[in-house]
Amino acid sequence: MNISIVTICITIINFIIILLFLKHFLFEKITKVIDDRNNEVKETIDKANSDKKEAEVLKISTQKNLDESKEKGKSIVEEYKEKAEKVSGNIxxxxxxxxxxxxxxxxxxxxxxxxxxxxxxxxxxxxLAVILSSKALEKSIDEEEHRRLIEQFIAKVGN
Incomplete structure (x- = not known):
C-alpha cells in the first residue's frame, strides 16, 4: 500500500472544499427546508390542539343547549297538557x-x-156533565134512564 502524504492532503483539501461547497449551497437550504417543515408541523399540531379545544367547548355548549331545549320542550308539553286538561274539564x-x-x-x-x-x-x-144535565133536565128520567146516561158518560170519558 502506497499511501502518499500528498494524496492524503489533496483528499483532505477536496473533502474540505466539498464540505464548504455543500455547506454553503445545500446545508443551509436543506436546514431551512427542514426548519420550515418543522414549523409547519408544529403549527399544524398547535392548530389541531386549538381546534380540539374549540370543538370540546362547542360540544359542551351544544350539549348544554340540547339539555335546555329538552327541558323547555318538556315544560311546554306539560303546560299544554295542563291547558288541554282544563279545556277538557270546562267542556x-x-x-x-x-x-x-x-x-x-x-x-x-x-x-x-x-x-x-x-x-x-x-x-x-x-x-159532558153539562150535556148530561141538560138531557136530564129535558125529560124526567127514571132510574133505568139515569143508569144508562151515567154508563154513556163513563164510556165517553173513558175514550
Missing part, C-alpha cells in the same frame, strides 16, 4: 250543565203538557 262541565238545562226544560215541558191534558180532560168532563 265536560259545560256539557253537563247543558244536559241539566235540557233535562230541566224537558221536565217543565212535560209538566206543561200534563197540565194542558188535565185541563182539556176537565173541560170535556164539564162539557
Amino acid at each position: 265536560k262541565s259545560e256539557a253537563s250543565n247543558e244536559a241539566q238545562l235540557i233535562i230541566t226544560r224537558a221536565k217543565k215541558d212535560i209538566e206543561r203538557e200534563k197540565e194542558k191534558a188535565e185541563d182539556e180532560l176537565k173541560k170535556k168532563v164539564v162539557d
Whole structure:
C-alpha cells in the first residue's frame, strides 16, 4: 500500500472544499427546508390542539343547549297538557250543565203538557156533565134512564 502524504492532503483539501461547497449551497437550504417543515408541523399540531379545544367547548355548549331545549320542550308539553286538561274539564262541565238545562226544560215541558191534558180532560168532563144535565133536565128520567146516561158518560170519558 502506497499511501502518499500528498494524496492524503489533496483528499483532505477536496473533502474540505466539498464540505464548504455543500455547506454553503445545500446545508443551509436543506436546514431551512427542514426548519420550515418543522414549523409547519408544529403549527399544524398547535392548530389541531386549538381546534380540539374549540370543538370540546362547542360540544359542551351544544350539549348544554340540547339539555335546555329538552327541558323547555318538556315544560311546554306539560303546560299544554295542563291547558288541554282544563279545556277538557270546562267542556265536560259545560256539557253537563247543558244536559241539566235540557233535562230541566224537558221536565217543565212535560209538566206543561200534563197540565194542558188535565185541563182539556176537565173541560170535556164539564162539557159532558153539562150535556148530561141538560138531557136530564129535558125529560124526567127514571132510574133505568139515569143508569144508562151515567154508563154513556163513563164510556165517553173513558175514550
